[in-house]
Amino acid sequence: AKEDFEKNFNIIKRKFNEIFVELFGGGKSNIVIEDEQNPIESKITIYAQPPGKRVKNITMLSTGEQTLAAIALLFAIYETKPSPFCFMDEIDAPLDDANVERFLTLLKRLKSKSQILMITHNRRTMEICEYIYGVTMEEGISKVISINLQKEVEEWV
Amino acid sequence: AKEDFEKNFNIIKRKFNEIFVELFGGGKSNIVIEDEQNPIESKITIYAQPPGKRVKNITMLSTGEQTLAAIALLFAIYETKPSPFCFMDEIDAPLDDANVERFLTLLKRLKSKSQILMITHNRRTMEICEYIYGVTMEEGISKVISINLQKEVEEWV
Amino acid sequence: MKLLDIEISGFKSFANPVRIPIDKDLIGFVGPNGCGKSNIVDAIKWVIGEQSPKEIRCEKSGDVIFNGSTLRAAQGMAEVTLRLSNEDKIIPLNYNEIEITRRLYKNGDSEYLLNRTPVRLKDINRFLSGTGLGESSYTLFKPSVIDDLLRPNSMLINDIL
Amino acid sequence: MKLLDIEISGFKSFANPVRIPIDKDLIGFVGPNGCGKSNIVDAIKWVIGEQSPKEIRCEKSGDVIFNGSTLRAAQGMAEVTLRLSNEDKIIPLNYNEIEITRRLYKNGDSEYLLNRTPVRLKDINRFLSGTGLGESSYTLFKPSVIDDLLRPNSMLINDIL
Ligand SMILES: Nc1ncnc2c1ncn2[C@@H]1O[C@H](COP(=O)(O)OP(=O)(O)OP(=O)(O)O)[C@@H](O)[C@H]1O
Ligand SMILES: Nc1ncnc2c1ncn2[C@@H]1O[C@H](COP(=O)(O)OP(=O)(O)OP(=O)(O)O)[C@@H](O)[C@H]1O
Numbered sequence: 001a002k003e004d005f006e007k008n009f010n011i012i013k014r015k016f017n018e019i020f021v022e023l024f025g026g027g028k029s030n031i032v033i034e035d036e037q038n039p040i041e042s043k044i045t046i047y048a049q050p051p052g053k054r055v056k057n058i059t060m061l062s063t064g065e066q067t068l069a070a071i072a073l074l075f076a077i078y079e080t081k082p083s084p085f086c087f088m089d090e091i092d093a094p095l096d097d098a099n100v101e102r103f104l105t106l107l108k109r110l111k112s113k114s115q116i117l118m119i120t121h122n123r124r125t126m127e128i129c130e131y132i133y134g135v136t137m138e139e140g141i142s143k144v145i146s147i148n149l150q151k152e153v154e155e156w157v
Numbered sequence: 158a159k160e161d162f163e164k165n166f167n168i169i170k171r172k173f174n175e176i177f178v179e180l181f182g183g184g185k186s187n188i189v190i191e192d193e194q195n196p197i198e199s200k201i202t203i204y205a206q207p208p209g210k211r212v213k214n215i216t217m218l219s220t221g222e223q224t225l226a227a228i229a230l231l232f233a234i235y236e237t238k239p240s241p242f243c244f245m246d247e248i249d250a251p252l253d254d255a256n257v258e259r260f261l262t263l264l265k266r267l268k269s270k271s272q273i274l275m276i277t278h279n280r281r282t283m284e285i286c287e288y289i290y291g292v293t294m295e296e297g298i299s300k301v302i303s304i305n306l307q308k309e310v311e312e313w314v
Numbered sequence: 315m316k317l318l319d320i321e322i323s324g325f326k327s328f329a330n331p332v333r334i335p336i337d338k339d340l341i342g343f344v345g346p347n348g349c350g351k352s353n354i355v356d357a358i359k360w361v362i363g364e365q366s367p368k369e370i371r372c373e374k375s376g377d378v379i380f381n382g383s384t385l386r387a388a389q390g391m392a393e394v395t396l397r398l399s400n401e402d403k404i405i406p407l408n409y410n411e412i413e414i415t416r417r418l419y420k421n422g423d424s425e426y427l428l429n430r431t432p433v434r435l436k437d438i439n440r441f442l443s444g445t446g447l448g449e450s451s452y453t454l455f456k457p458s459v460i461d462d463l464l465r466p467n468s469m470l471i472n473d474i475l
Numbered sequence: 476m477k478l479l480d481i482e483i484s485g486f487k488s489f490a491n492p493v494r495i496p497i498d499k500d501l502i503g504f505v506g507p508n509g510c511g512k513s514n515i516v517d518a519i520k521w522v523i524g525e526q527s528p529k530e531i532r533c534e535k536s537g538d539v540i541f542n543g544s545t546l547r548a549a550q551g552m553a554e555v556t557l558r559l560s561n562e563d564k565i566i567p568l569n570y571n572e573i574e575i576t577r578r579l580y581k582n583g584d585s586e587y588l589l590n591r592t593p594v595r596l597k598d599i600n601r602f603l604s605g606t607g608l609g610e611s612s613y614t615l616f617k618p619s620v621i622d623d624l625l626r627p628n629s630m631l632i633n634d635i636l
């Protein structure tokens with residue numbers, strides 16, 4: 001079990017850095033097992049350094065930077081232990097327009113490997129969806145209708 | 158101290174319901190001191206019921222509904238213990254367009270009583286600001302420039 | 315393996331039965347606050363066997379059953395069916411399509427069905443293990459998961475591995 | 476009482492001195508992720524006496540001093556000055572304008588000034604008490620405050636009252 005853990009951990013560490021550089025356009029990131037003797041129970045520290053900054057620890061970043069770094073790490077985990085589908089529920093909310101674009105580029109790459117169900121309020125994110133469902137609530141009861149893209153998206157947001 | 162606590166608590170309770178109805182266009186809300194004997198240390202339960210729904214406890218609401226209900230409560234507290242200024246840091250992010258409009262109407266009322274510093278990525282929220290500062294970062298150092306509304310806001314978002 | 319569609323009836327705010335085809339790679343759900351988008355995600359996690367009410371934003375397991383609105387009485391049962399393609403036989407069964415169904419009655423009884431045949435939860439877990447489907451924690455990207463990841467003594471990565 | 480302007484120098488990402496007039500009722504701050512918007516809010520909370528590093532998103536009190544970037548060395552001091560109007564004499568001092576300044580040096584020394592005269596933190600707290608300025612918890616509306624309010628055993632309302 002310990003070997004498996006360390007093997008997967010190192011894969012995630014490498015992928016985390018690759019995806020981090022892709023999302024931030026530079027910089028570097030790392031995850032470190034604090035207690036080498038007992039990795040499975042050990043605390044894991046996350047380091048993230050956006051390009052041009054001195055920060056080391058992910059907790060010193062801004063809300064948007066933390067979200068983007070965490071997305072990079074979650075994607076790295078997801079690529080190491082894939083699943084046939086995944087959900088994203090308003091994960092793009094704290095991101096500014098430039099970071100949303102970088103996130104969407106990454107998403108396009110991921111969707112070829114597994115199905116993604118995306119809940120969002122962001123128009124740009126809706127535009128890259130292949131199909132969109134509108135959900136409404138009348139008198140406390142939810143209904144789902146399928147929307148023909150572009151034309152209807154304006155009304156729904 | 159106990160009398161003061163209960164007096165302020167009842168003011169907040171009343172204002173919470175008023176603002177809740179204004180933000181949700183109906184429904185009702187309440188805050189209840191669980192341990193009457195010892196109000197100052199007691200747990201306080203927050204009830205919130207959007208119009209048309211049976212839900213009672215605020216934790217059963219959606220992300221956006223919880224945010225809007227919490228804003229109503231925070232405003233109620235703020236109106237009971239006013240301060241010369243307050244900050245709002247991306248509090249509008251989980252709200253859909255209709256709820257943003259209701260939030261902004263409330264904001265216009267509040268700004269006549271105290272100064273508000275608002276950090277936002279939402280264009281509609283920017284439009285109601287009387288003055289906007291753009292913040293940029295170059296080589297890890299922040300700069301602030303004042304932007305003339307409307308024309309420049311498009312570029313900044 | 316791919317998701318084909320999901321049928322929800324009596325689960326949370328879905329009082330009326332609803333069938334949602336999911337046969338594309340990137341599907342968006344949009345709509346106002348509180349309309350039921352996140353409830354769809356909860357329905358998928360629940361049908362594949364989620365046992366912890368907290369993971370699907372409930373206080374107790376019975377909270378998944380539609381509990382009524384101003385115009386509609388509460389229902390007696392929640393039911394969700396997930397249809398999956400299985401041509402690649404990732405699930406070790408000799409079917410090209412697999413339907414997983416979960417029901418919960420107001421009296422607390424629950425049923426699981428695989429291609430409309432009653433099975434136990436243990437069977438569902440056995441068939442799904444190794445597909446990555448049962449692992450719920452890292453397949454849901456949302457702000458509260460990010461908070462868990464960044465919390466000082468987070469064991470999220472350890473749990474996943 | 477109204478805010479008139481804030482001057483920030485060497486505090487967090489503000490290596491270069493910056494003066495921001497705040498003489499309107501609703502002022503917006505916009506800009507990309509990580510550019511320094513929330514740092515301005517931290518600067519205001521810090522200058523009026525915030526003692527807990529956690530409340531201004533730091534691990535230790537020295538984290539407020541600009542710690543360098545790829546092109547710039549770390550600074551030796553952080554300084555913030557807040558100018559307030561006091562025509563209504565809410566702060567019991569015979570000035571129409573009040574300037575509060577806080578400095579922190581790399582060696583840990585800190586200074587507080589009121590209208591450029593050295594004072595102690597106790598004096599700042601005494602003058603500000605009753606104005607609502609010192610109470611930081613309920614004057615900052617942000618997602619993490621909402622999370623604190625909705626947490627099962629939250630004492631946020633009790634603390635404020
Ligand atoms: N058992 C139930 N019976 C009836 N309604 C329920 C039940 N459980 C949850 N709901 C309702 O579902 C609504 C929440 O839906 P959901 O969380 O999916 O919203 P959402 O579309 O994700 O909104 P947001 O954009 O704010 O995140 C709540 O208003 C809640 O009252
Ligand atoms: N002592 C310091 N020295 C230098 N830079 C610092 C210091 N403290 C914080 N920073 C930097 O300030 C940046 C964060 O700024 P801030 O949190 O204000 O961003 P923001 O504009 O609010 O972004 P967002 O829109 O993502 O919330 C971080 O990238 C961090 O590296």
Ligand SMILES: [Mg+2]
Binds near residue numbers: 089219220221351352
């Ligand atoms: Mg939701």
Ligand SMILES: [Mg+2]
Binds near residue numbers: 062512
């Ligand atoms: Mg911020």
